[in-house]
Amino acid sequence: MSLKNDINMVREELNSEEKFFEKAVITEKFVKKYKKFLIGGLVAIVVVVAANIAYDINRESEIKEVNKALAILNEDAENSEALRTIKQISPDLYDAWTYSNAVVKKDMLSMKGLTDSSSMMVADLASYEVAQDAKDAKLLDEYASKKDAVYRDLALVQSAIIYMSKSEIQKAHERLAQISSESALRNIANALMHYGVK
Known part of the structure; x- marks a missing residue:
């Protein structure tokens, strides 16, 4: 029995070695x-990882440089070198600084120059400021007609007030009616419609 077991064991071992070699x-x-x-795949993975690391290092360097420039601008708002650095690295941040x-x-x-900013928020706010400063109902109406205008309802109220002062009551009503019911300015619009515009 022992010899038979040994032969079977050797046979199994040879089979497993044969499978391993196969x-x-x-x-x-x-x-x-x-x-x-x-x-090629391994090289591509190494290149992608290296490029990602290089990008992160470069981005971190730019952030530090912009922060340094902003610190300089906080001390001296007219520092042209710091402004140039920010404009070069982050045009949107430069526009926000210029806007403020x-x-x-x-x-x-x-x-007026910022109304064409690449930063949508800065362009929107600058457009509102220009229209509001001009006290021009048409400019305010144009601003309010933009899809995502931040101060849309406020521009409509201001436009209505301008039309009221010109005794163009129908136009004033039309502007006030455009203010949404969820707006914080809805109560003011209602008050103007009932008391100020007749």
């Missing part, structure tokens, strides 16, 4: 056949 040969054939693709300075200084010339 798999090794298949793997070797696969590697030889697709060697270029495997190396234009609001403080009531600089409508700078504000």
Whole structure:
């Protein structure tokens, strides 16, 4: 019995070794056949990872540089070198800085230039400021007609007040009626319709 067990055990061991070598040969054939693709894939992964790391390092450097420029601008708002750095690295941030300075200084010339800003928010706010400063109902109406105008309802109220002052009551009613019922300015619009516009 022992000899039979030993033979079976040796046979099983030879079968497992045979299977191992068979798999090794298949793997070797696969590697030889697709060697270029495997190396190419590995190189591509290394390049993507390296590019991502380089991008992150560059982005971090830019953030530090912009923060340094902003700190300089907080001390000296007219520092042209710091402004140039911000404009070069982050045009949207430059427009936001210019907008905030234009609001403080009531600089409508700078504000008009910002109406074409690449930053949608800055362009929207600058457009409102220009229309509001001009006290022009048509400009306010144009601003309010924009789809995502931030101060849409306020522009409509201001436009209605301008029309009221010109005794164009129908136009004033039309503007006030456009203010949404969820707006915080709805009560003011209702008051103007009932008391101010007759």
